[in-house]
Amino acid sequence: MEGSVIVTGGASGIGLAVVETLLGEGWRVVALDLAADSIAKAREHLAAHGERVRFETVDITEESAVAAAVARTAADFGPLKGVVNSAGIARDIPAFDTSVELFRKVLDINLVGSFVVAREAAKAMRETGGGSIVNIASVSGLRGNLGRSAYGASKGGVVTLTKILAVEFAPLGIRVNAVAPGPIETPLVRELLTAETRAAWLKTLPLRRTGTPQEVCGAISFLLDEQASSYVTGETIAVDGGFSAGGLINV
């Protein structure tokens, strides 16, 4: 593949699996993350890819840091052709226990951060013939999941932001889509799910199992591929073991 892709949250979980998949497809990849220990491990894990991958410590809520990272990527790795907005945090807390401070923090990272990265990336992409932006939403942005007032609202915002940016950026040759994962085995979900909530998820999922980070990558690769998904924009694809399709299932 010609050109470069930025993956936010690329040092862990779904983001890291995406970085590895895209390297395998021939992309040059810049991963932005905050967690120093995850970045160190990811660098070691992907060392064989040499200079085709770079990890940078960038907070996606910092506009000037994001703008600088986009400029460095285009200058060093070739025209920016794709972005995967995977950086995010999750909280599972009843609404009565959710402080305004926490609510704002979740929105700031998951929604505002995704917006900042998409906007800055689109500024670069419009100069070089367009590209594809993939936001990682969540099934909690599609359904009323218990305990997800802040997280679900942020991801519902990501789904709508995806549609709006798809419409605004279409004339620039930039497609914008989202992937909404169900429960995927990553550090985030292991921290989030108690034994009880895990059991409840397994009962509710038609496929009766959680997913792997690699199982989310196919939809993301499809949406980044200019030929395979050339007529797809503003769409959210659920990769969720059937969760968002489901209703009453046999228990």
Ligand code: NAD
């Ligand atoms: P993860 O915790 O393994 O990875 C998220 C990464 O984002 C971490 O490395 C973290 O350091 C980074 N990050 C957080 N805030 C950041 C910031 N301000 N700037 C830069 N990097 C930041 O989590 P994951 O499970 O891989 O989740 C990835 C995305 O997928 C998230 O947006 C999450 O909401 C979404 N998602 C995950 C699941 C799941 O079941 N794992 C389900 C639905 C949606």
